[in-house]
Amino acid sequence: MSKVTGDAFNFSLLKRVMAYVKPYRATFVWSVLLTLLLAAIAPVRPMLVGFTLDQHILKGNYTGLVNITILMLVLLVFQTAFQYAHTLLTNKLGQSAIKDLRINVFNHITKLRLKFFDKTPIGQLITRTVSDLETIADIFSEGLIAMIGDLLQVIVITSIMFYMDWKLTLAVLVPMPLLIIATRIFQKAIKVAFQEVRVEVANLNTFLQEHISGIAIIQYFAREEQEYKKFEKINVRYRDANIRSNWYYSIFFPVVELISAMSLGLLIWYGSKTILNNPTIEPGIITTFIMFINMLFRPIRELADKFNTLQMGMVGAERVFKVLDTQEQTEDIGTLAPQKLTGNISFKHVWFSYDQDQEAAPKYVLKDISFEVASGQTVALVGATGAGKSSTINILNRFYEIQKGSIAIDGVAIKDYQLAYLRKNIATVLQDVFLFSDTIFNNITLNNPEISFDEVVDAAKKVGAHGFIERLPGGYHYNVMERGATLSAGQAQLISFIRALVYKPAILVLDEATSSVDTETELIIQNAIDKLMEDRTSIVIAHRLSTIQKADLIIVLDKGEIKEKGTHQQLLKLDGYYKRLYDLQFSSVGIAK
CATH class of the missing domain: 3.40.50.300 (P-loop containing nucleotide triphosphate hydrolases)
Structure with missing residues (x-):
């Protein structure tokens, strides 16, 4: 897979992301249509303001002023409604696509060979399936479609400005090369900063997952202070990466404001000079252009921000697709x-x-x-x-x-x-029993609808575990919490044994299955083992x-x-x-x- 860099945009990667939009074509089409509509509506209000100044305010036409005001209020209501629908649909589109992508990622991960997990930190995979995927969602809600809308708005406004007064427009656009240069520098710098942030997020998640899972070892050996210092260092790196990204924003936005002010100054200077030299020119055009400058520079400024949101999403996409492209699945060609x-x-x-x-x-x-x-x-x-x-x-x-x-x-x-x-x-009972944070029944059946409650109870009786399960609050519906924390090692082992039984395997594997239990529990299991091994x-x-x-x-x-x-x-x-x-x-x- 080619990499996303600050110098080139990876369109093939974007194409892969957009493939997840196909099931939601209607939502995508409506989002684009609303984007076009909002871009077309945006210049209307400034033009109405300029028209009102020239034709109604300066001429004292009160009735016309009232009518234009009502028209602008109606326009504002429609624009607000369209903006609401646009925001809702783009977010819905992004979350729907990401839902499908996250399901694909999880399904792919669960089918990977154990070799992959031997060398890949679990915290890193959590980052890929959660936070990295959320950055991809931003491609739709704050990135791609929003960028299309901003570009259209810039094109429409610039075209109208040239139509109204091309000389005045050129005066306004004189500082534009400075903005383009500043935007380009910002894009490259913030892209590197975003990559650093994503790396540190993965490191943070990996550290937390490993150390929370191994909290007992940390406390057994009184390593709290040392691990705290390690976490502090990782957290500092994460903080610094975020500060660097914010620092670039703190420089870029004031630069844009300065360039915008330069355009405004040139507009007022050149426009005033033109009006003074030619009294027939109506002042409403200056008012319209002043509003246009804000509407022109705001999308350009946000284009840089949204482009980087898009780039950050592409960084996340690259990481996620790298997992999806991992060819370490067990070959399943048997029939x-x-x-x-x-x-x-x-x-x-x-x-x-x-x-x-x-x-x-x-x-x-x-x-x-x-x-x-x-x-x-x-x-x-x-x-x-x-x-x-x-x-x-x-x-x-x-x-x-x-x-x-x-x-x-x-x-x-x-x-x-x-x-x-x-x-x-091939049913396997391991020495290190893993139980999910769920009921005993679901831990035994693993949510397999083909296994009935009666089969579970019958297997529990064979193992000799029915009695202790019935004494638990809720019986078979008792929640054992994460990794079976609320059960003894022997009880957890018995549950794993029932789990193996209810699947009725042809081959039974016992990997040190009785090494973690006391003598009394071992005798219970051993009696069940003798019965289970018959004809198996x-x-x-x-x-x-x-x-x-x-x-x-x-x-x-x-x-x-x-x-x-x-x-x-x-x-x-x-x-x-x-x-x-x-x-x-x-x-x-x-x-x-």
């Missing part, structure tokens, strides 16, 4: 969506790296991984932190793509399945002995490689890596081998 999966899983010589830069040698976190899990079997992945356990689950869900090898379910490559269908059939393929990442012992296959991973495979007893007899891991982690709890 298969069978009525039911049996859950046979096959990994064959799989190599995977999070660094997918093909120009550099990738650092593989999984190396030549091969194993098979039959339908209804349970496989346990064990190993030290960083061994590749979670990576195995991530590539099964296609959150990341493998570089070599193949992964199949029921003998079909996972790429051949529809992506939504694949993930719907399960992949378990766990350090708890009870789950590992019952697995049909245990795979021991170390630094991305499979070191050993077998059942619990088989691996103990090997007296190898698993045996050492077992002795290290479990023998101290006094459980017999």
Whole structure:
């Protein structure tokens, strides 16, 4: 994408923005028509004032004066009504287009690979979908259409002035080159200032999002004062960027007023001299021209301001479209969506790296991984932190793509399945449970209308969570607040377990699902796990002995490689890596081998 600069306007970018206006053509057409109408009406009042001075006031025609006054009042009422409708329609147009664009951005972001979020701050994305989009809305309400209106007004007024007295008009326009030069300098300077403001807004949002989300860590380690100082520095940079932009305005507007005053002085000097030398010239033209000067310079001054509003909107548009143009979505070309999966899983010589830069040698976190899990079997992945356990689950869900090898379910490559269908059939319970600020019921169903209340209750009873949910105020309609702040870790884990159950997956993934709960809650979950694993393929990442012992296959991973495979007893007899891991982690709890 080409960049918006202070030297050139990116019309291709504007064309992309205007594409979102197509569903609202009627509103756009009416906005343009009202813009034309207002530009045509604007010069009428000054002309009426000049005419009234010459034909009624100087001639003592009281009746004509009253009639003209009534006419101007009627004209003012219509102009006010048209201006109201124009402002309403342009704002409606902008907000409607931005609503559609914001929906597209959010929909695009939710489909991006996890790799994108690994390297993109969440605060930056919030800035793109909120404040940057609002600057695009200003393109319609205060930018493009308003600029068209101002340009038309300048053209109409200048044409009328030349028609009325071309010599007087030239005298008025003598300082105009100075205004053009000042406007050009202002446009370049304010564009740079606007870019700095947008950068600092993104930095501010990123800092706030990260530190408010991690407030517990800050307080645990008493880092409030240090983080306050960091925020103060960011806030100072944001303040300074805004002050710089306002400083340019504080210089430009007085310069415009000075140039306008020069035009007014030249008008009075030349006009008075002309009238004195030629008494037949009516003084009303001077009055009309004085009003025209204000109407001429105000749009020119606002044109610079509105052009920069347009430019700021284009800066926002460039940032937003950069997100939309991000080609990091998981490729979804699969067409298969069978009525039911049996859950046979096959990994064959799989190599995977999070660094997918093909120009550099990738650092593989999984190396030549091969194993098979039959339908209804349970496989346990064990190993030290960083061994590749979670990576195995991530590539099964296609959150990341493998570089070599193949992964199949029921003998079909996972790429051949529809992506939504694949993930719907792989339910995952993570160690770090995420709950939305919503009811327990909505957190379980994720607002899926196909899941009934009775199904949720039945799943909760199987898990053993129905009792504690019923005791909460409102039961299943209790609001758990952001990230489940009002629930214990065990309760949140149980809710995530119910969430996995109600989707009736063919494959169940438990990623350290019981490591955050107390012994009593673990027993409740473990009883449910035993029932859930019946006739369902399960992949378990766990350090708890009870789950590992019952697995049909245990795979021991170390630094991305499979070191050993077998059942619990088989691996103990090997007296190898698993045996050492077992002795290290479990023998101290006094459980017999």
